[in-house]
Amino acid sequence: MEPAAGRVAFAYDRTRYHPPEVSGRIATAITAPVEARFKEPHFLELGVGTGRIGVPVLARGFRFTAVDTDPAMLQVFRYKIAGVARKVRLIEADARALPFERASFHGVISVHLWHLLDDWQRSLLEALRVLAPGGYLFEGWDESVGESEDCRIQKTWAEILRRQGFELVRGRHRERLLAVERALKGLGLVPRTELVAEWTEERTPRQSLEAIAERLYSYTLQVPDDHFFPSVKALLAWAAETYDDLDRPYPIRWRFFLRVTER
Numbered sequence: 085m086e087p088a089a090g091r092v093a094f095a096y097d098r099t100r101y102h103p104p105e106v107s108g109r110i111a112t113a114i115t116a117p118v119e120a121r122f123k124e125p126h127f128l129e130l131g132v133g134t135g136r137i138g139v140p141v142l143a144r145g146f147r148f149t150a151v152d153t154d155p156a157m158l159q160v161f162r163y164k165i166a167g168v169a170r171k172v173r174l175i176e177a178d179a180r181a182l183p184f185e186r187a188s189f190h191g192v193i194s195v196h197l198w199h200l201l202d203d204w205q206r207s208l209l210e211a212l213r214v215l216a217p218g219g220y221l222f223e224g225w226d227e228s229v230g231e232s233e234d235c236r237i238q239k240t241w242a243e244i245l246r247r248q249g250f251e252l253v254r255g256r257h258r259e260r261l262l263a264v265e266r267a268l269k270g271l272g273l274v275p276r277t278e279l280v281a282e283w284t285e286e287r288t289p290r291q292s293l294e295a296i297a298e299r300l301y302s303y304t305l306q307v308p309d310d311h312f313f314p315s316v317k318a319l320l321a322w323a324a325e326t327y328d329d330l331d332r333p334y335p336i337r338w339r340f341f342l343r344v345t346e347r
């Protein structure tokens with residue numbers, strides 16, 4: 085793997101870290117209903133990334149298949165599970181055209197994927213097609229609670245960009261979740277959302293700045309280079325004046341939600 089191609093993949097776990105007890109709770113919320121209904125259930129994860137959600141599921145010994153379009157993400161996943169997992173298949177494939185027969189899986193997992201796909205409807209229909217009757221669709225997401233220094237830094241960057249004449253579009257993730265919920269209800273399904281875990285992360289201003297400067301968040305990709313580089317330079321100058329110590333951590337409160345829909 086090229087180091088450049090893997091850069092975001094390796095950094096991903098740093099910016100989207102789940103403490104072990106949170107990973108365990110998420111895995112339990114996903115596996116418990118499926119295990120109660122099916123003997124030897126088989127899980128599929130769409131847009132699996134580096135396996136943040138998938139690894140704790142497969143570590144419990146379940147059959148697990150995952151797709152992602154980014155080979156660098158799948159490679160990081162492979163390193164993590166080397167020598168551990170025998171019932172795992174990782175496939176470079178598009179969630180909008182799944183290479184599986186209908187009704188092949190008992191649980192389909194999708195976390196932080198829908199907002200990346202303009203034609204998410206295709207992926208949702210594919211997820212439902214490959215789910216066995218009585219199987220479950222699990223959609224998960226992280227949400228920060230209240231204001232933190234991370235929010236302040238991101239808002240300051242948006243403000244700098246606005247002054248430069250570029251309007252940053254945010255909030256697509258939440259809008260997309262609502263659109264998918266409406267689509268599921270329109271199909272006569274009954275999605276139920278549960279709060280699975282709540283925790284506090286310690287993050288430094290430097291880490292928040294790096295996440296923007298290194299374009300680790302997907303929303304940073306909409307900014308063209310001629311706006312991106314001057315705005316990041318201005319943001320770093322603002323941070324140097326604002327914080328006495330860029331390495332002093334501040335707390336961010338997080339919640340993880342799971343929307344569960346029975347097929």
Ligand SMILES: C[S@@+](CC[C@H](N)C(=O)[O-])C[C@H]1O[C@@H](n2cnc3c(N)ncnc32)[C@H](O)[C@@H]1O
Binds near residue numbers: 132137154178180195
């Ligand atoms: C924001 S990451 C989320 C990763 C993982 N679900 C998690 O929550 O940790 C989105 C992932 O979806 C993948 N992806 C984007 N478009 C995709 C598509 N059309 N089909 C499959 N995977 C896709 C990306 O490569 C990336 O690994």
